[in-house]
Amino acid sequence: MKRVLLVLLLLGGAWVWYERQALADFQGILSAYSAKEYCSCRFVMGFDAPYCQAYVRQYLPLSRLEENGQTREVSAAGLGVERRAVWRGVREGCGLLP
């Protein structure tokens, strides 16, 4: 029984190592997606905040989603990562901050 567990653990560890890049990236998808698409929903398409919150909702919850109406900046946090997007102009719309 112990041996089976050990093999499973080793396999799991190997998988995590093999996928380390993809897993590290995965952490940042939720907050980047939410910040960018919420910014565009609000400041490009011009929809209201409750609609846009529902629009970006995913299976995994965000820990924070905030907008600054004056600077038209959006900050989203989830899975321990924070990302920000900002509205850049009437033709340029929104973009993620580096």
Added chain:
Amino acid sequence: MKKVLSGVLLGLFMNMTCAFAEEVWPLPDWSPAADINSPAWDHVQAYAFAPRDEHNREGVRTDALLVIKSGRIVYEHYAAPTTAQTPHLTWSISKSVLATVLGVANSDGRFNLKDPVARFYPPMQAHPQVRIEDLLHWASGLDWQEDYEYAPLHSSVVAMLYTRGRADMAAYTAARPAANAPGQRFLYSSGDSNLLAAALRTMVGPERYPQYPWEALFTPLGITSAVWERDVSGTLVGSSYLYMSARDLARVGLLMLRDGRWQSQQLLPKEWVLFNRSLFSKAVSQPGEANPGGQWWLNRPLPGGEQPWPDAPQDTFAALGHWGQALYVLPEEQLVVVRYADDRDGHFEHNELLKRVLAAQAGGRP
């Protein structure tokens, strides 16, 4: 003799003015047909605007549906909060509009389809055999995984838009390894479209580039609502992030319906539109999926395959985007259809919508 000649010329002139007078253009705005939104459209409305499930987000969830027949609005409806003024996200319809912008650059002699991409975008020197034509066919041969929700761990498009690629989407794509020889295999890739967006910068020059889609296409067509987002490096996100109102997108449809001509101006070479509407012969038929042309989607069947949308005419072509965005052009019927949506599952069917649209507009035909 002179009299005869002037008579013939006068006759020709009268004919020409008649031909132009018959054509209706959205100048300055679209005009409605006499029987706009008649009861003939009830079955279209019932399908497109079924009661919405906001909690589970299931089923067909149309935000906007606009049908233009011979240059006039025959049907138009919006679901709140989308309105006739909303610059709605078009997702991958952006790709076909980018191709249309490239068509204007092509008519100005700024590139040829057979040119290597590396001539306009140096990072592609890693893949010197890839030509502009291959990118337009989504056949760069570069390795790519185009999945959004179902494979986020290995999705190239998600990595390009939101993580490793977001600062410079074209550079991210050019750094992908080759999986196939260029021009040999269709592999739908948003990366290929963003390489085109990056190549456009060199074609038209870095100063003109930021305003080029407006100068070349939007302003001549009277499009005022367009927004086109860029990545951190300033490259247009040609794959995904164009926004405009349904009425403005229909202008692109009308331009394509009329073979690249806007009123008396041939904005796109006719050969360019022909290229957009020609099948990429090396593509393989996928049941129910439209077939790839030159950065547009075709209803024409591939050899040995079925017609993707059996109830629509074979010459139907379209620009299609994530979550149900669509711009359909039906030349035989003189129809342009814009659909904006927020479909979060696979319930919506292009064929079903087009079938109902065709039935509705046939009802009003003399």
